[in-house]
Amino acid sequence: MYRFFEQLGARIAVRFVSQPQRPDRVWQCQCGQSVFFRNSQCLACQSALGYWPPSNRVASLSPGPAEGLWLLDGEPEAGPLRRCANLDTPAACNWLLADHEPDSLCLACRLNRTIPDLSIIDNHLRWRKLETAKRRLTAQLLHLGLPVEPKGEEGGPGLAFDFIGVDLDGKAPVTGHANGLITLDVREADDDWRERVRVQLHEPYRTLLGHLRHEVGHYYWDRLIAGSHWLDGFRDLFGDERESYGQALERHYQQGAPSDWAAAHVSAYATMHPWEDWxxxxxxYLHMTDALDTALALGMSASSLELDFPPFTCEDLYRPDDPGAKDFLAFINAWVELSAMLNELSRSMGQVDFYPFVLxxxxxxxLHFIHLRMADCQLAPVA
Incomplete structure (x- = not known):
């Protein structure tokens, strides 16, 4: 976590000025063509490509010492690698795994407990979209130094995903999290359905990646906050999670959010219960770090913006005297600049705001509390 944030902070310090080195969000095929996180084959020279999680990069592959084994361009020390068994399925997974690993699926795909019913043709595209979002989430969690481990068949503290649809009785699944299992209605992958729900619920933002980032937040609350010495700090900021969740849910959907919710919450839904606020x-936090990291990697500049509001200061932070407070402030204020720029770009295309929120x-x-807890990634005891 600290290594990632130190790198991010160093790049923020130069105010979005393009760097001479190759961006770490755009890689090069052996032929020189730019390739990206989702690519499994170079469109220029048709070379096989793969994503290698330990070094967080997409690179060209050359045939290895035996059939089905590959060598990663520029990283001979990685040894023989195998491509994920989901490469040629609708999931189209481009991840790699070491030859000595006993599984045929990569780490991201091993997180699946239930995949969509592929006898339903529409579920092929849905699964691809779901996996694309989940791989990006998984890569980010790994890059931040957070523990990512599949939940075993006997349960335990790991993470698992159920991607399911309406059952035979016509009952839709409830998207949510329970003890490390994240359930998502596959219809969320349908743009028209998801947009209708977004409008009905008066949400400014609703995406697959947003769903996954939110639900995995519940999982990491269990791993990082519950039973830890951070719990008192959580209650001071977010509220007491011992409040009845069921009553809070009923109250929220009957009465809605308080009229002054924007003074202390990032969204109206965050007012429902301290767990939802978290x-x-x-x-x-994941949106901001990923988007800012990408923008900096691509050399985007917002230095010419004249913002009409003052920057945040140390007094706005959870721990103003923390040694890394200035770096975190640089991150927050850089995000304000970037989101303002991207909102204007969206408006120029007649689209909704890129980031329709105010902090x-x-x-x-x-956010600072989450940042500090993530940096101190010692897991809380498992109940």
């Missing part, structure tokens, strides 16, 4: 804020000081303190 998950919403966690998701935004009050209370949310910045919550």
């Amino acid at each position: 998950a919403e804020t966690w998701a935004h 009050p000081s209370a949310v910045v303190a919550k």
